[in-house]
Amino acid sequence: MTPAAALAPWATAKAARLLQPPEPLRVPKRAHLADLLQALPWADEPETLVLPDAQLAAALLAQTSAAEAEPLRQAADRLRAALVGETVTYVINRNLNLSNHCVKHCSFCAFRRDPGTPGAYWLSRDVLQAKAADAHQRGATELCVQGGLNPEARLNGSLLAYAEALLADLLEAAPGVHLHAFSPQELLFMAEGDGLPLDGVLDRLQQAGLASVPGTAAEVLSEPLRRVLCPEKLSARSWVAVMLQVHARGLPATSTLMAGHIESAADRAAHLLTLLQLQRHAIERGQMGFTEFVLLPFVGQAAPAPLRQRVGRDQPDLQAMLQLTAVSRLLLGPWIRHHQPSWVKLGLAGATEALRWGADDLGGTLMEEHITTMAGASGGTNQDPAALEAAARSAGRPVRRRSTTYGPCP
Ligand code: SF4
Numbered sequence: 001m002t003p004a005a006a007l008a009p010w011a012t013a014k015a016a017r018l019l020q021p022p023e024p025l026r027v028p029k030r031a032h033l034a035d036l037l038q039a040l041p042w043a044d045e046p047e048t049l050v051l052p053d054a055q056l057a058a059a060l061l062a063q064t065s066a067a068e069a070e071p072l073r074q075a076a077d078r079l080r081a082a083l084v085g086e087t088v089t090y091v092i093n094r095n096l097n098l099s100n101h102c103v104k105h106c107s108f109c110a111f112r113r114d115p116g117t118p119g120a121y122w123l124s125r126d127v128l129q130a131k132a133a134d135a136h137q138r139g140a141t142e143l144c145v146q147g148g149l150n151p152e153a154r155l156n157g158s159l160l161a162y163a164e165a166l167l168a169d170l171l172e173a174a175p176g177v178h179l180h181a182f183s184p185q186e187l188l189f190m191a192e193g194d195g196l197p198l199d200g201v202l203d204r205l206q207q208a209g210l211a212s213v214p215g216t217a218a219e220v221l222s223e224p225l226r227r228v229l230c231p232e233k234l235s236a237r238s239w240v241a242v243m244l245q246v247h248a249r250g251l252p253a254t255s256t257l258m259a260g261h262i263e264s265a266a267d268r269a270a271h272l273l274t275l276l277q278l279q280r281h282a283i284e285r286g287q288m289g290f291t292e293f294v295l296l297p298f299v300g301q302a303a304p305a306p307l308r309q310r311v312g313r314d315q316p317d318l319q320a321m322l323q324l325t326a327v328s329r330l331l332l333g334p335w336i337r338h339h340q341p342s343w344v345k346l347g348l349a350g351a352t353e354a355l356r357w358g359a360d361d362l363g364g365t366l367m368e369e370h371i372t373t374m375a376g377a378s379g380g381t382n383q384d385p386a387a388l389e390a391a392a393r394s395a396g397r398p399v400r401r402r403s404t405t406y407g408p409c410p
Helices: 009-018 033-039 054-061 066-084 125-137 159-173 184-194 198-207 223-229 236-248 265-284 305-311 318-332 343-354 385-394
Strands: 088-091 093-097 142-146 178-181 210-212 253-259 290-297 361-364 399-401
Touching (some): 009 265, 033 054, 033 066, 054 318, 066 318, 088 385, 093 125, 125 159, 142 159, 159 178, 159 184, 159 198, 184 198, 198 210, 198 236, 223 236, 236 265, 253 265, 253 318, 265 290, 265 318, 318 343, 361 385, 385 399
Parallel strands (some): 088 361, 088 399, 093 142, 142 178, 178 210, 253 290
């Protein structure tokens, strides 16, 4: 079955309307920052649920000079305080990167391997169950389950049956844990591989315990850019369609943006505006939609050479990513209320600094991480709850442990 055939026709049609194309920037390059900030729908009333327009988004995203940094930071920090208050949150979770066997070849990916080649791995269900039990014992309330697209991960010939059995194993080892699992690309891969409609895949995974979906594989939701970054992966339109179906089933999801490589301000604007369209669609229907926005700075150290050379930088530009953290907060406004920097990619000090630029969440303890670490990230793979709490307090902010969906800790 093709990806298109696995998607519900209503979702594909709606995705075409919600996906925002990158548009050339038409506002004057020297637009005054104060005027741009005042033009935001929530300039005077933070809870105003109106979407900003594309030109305003692109103009704000083009404010990248050092002179604009402090006013952007202050505006984002004020909006963060007005929308979610002072408290910094985090979750005790464990990351389970199942396998790096993958049939695709994204131009930014340092994680994927062909089976049998150096660095290739595929964790058995027993090993994953032991890791889940260990996480449960250490107080984890969430398991984040993702991996490469491994065509061999089948049970009785079925990718979906394998995934169902895996979720059951994890729940058996860690009763009551929240299963945050399978990106839109992984979900579509299962549907495609088993010749099933995506809705049937989601139905069975929910019955097996799937509780929310990571908003990864979005990279940048710009079709022209994806032809360079990930031409074999699901299209931006398909990502939007999968997310519409995920939201429609009552499953919450996270949202992400991979930034700091070859994307333009127009690409970033298209991406954030598409997330806003999806979130409005979900909220209008009483669905949970996106619980958070996670900025994922590109780490190029071990990335395939063509993209690494084009970017010309192995580690994220912290100042640029802080400025983007601020603008993301300003553009997503009351629609997506929680913003999480990545300590794996920025280091804990960088993520802590992002708390002054509009972020309000330090993510999870992770316990282990392979995808970004194999790309050369220097932030580490594990944080103790005490370290995350100390980081929040060092920023002068109170801190609380949260559930995956930002409720009280179970
Ligand atoms: S990003 Fe994901 S789909 Fe792309 S090559 Fe890497 S593991 Fe495979």
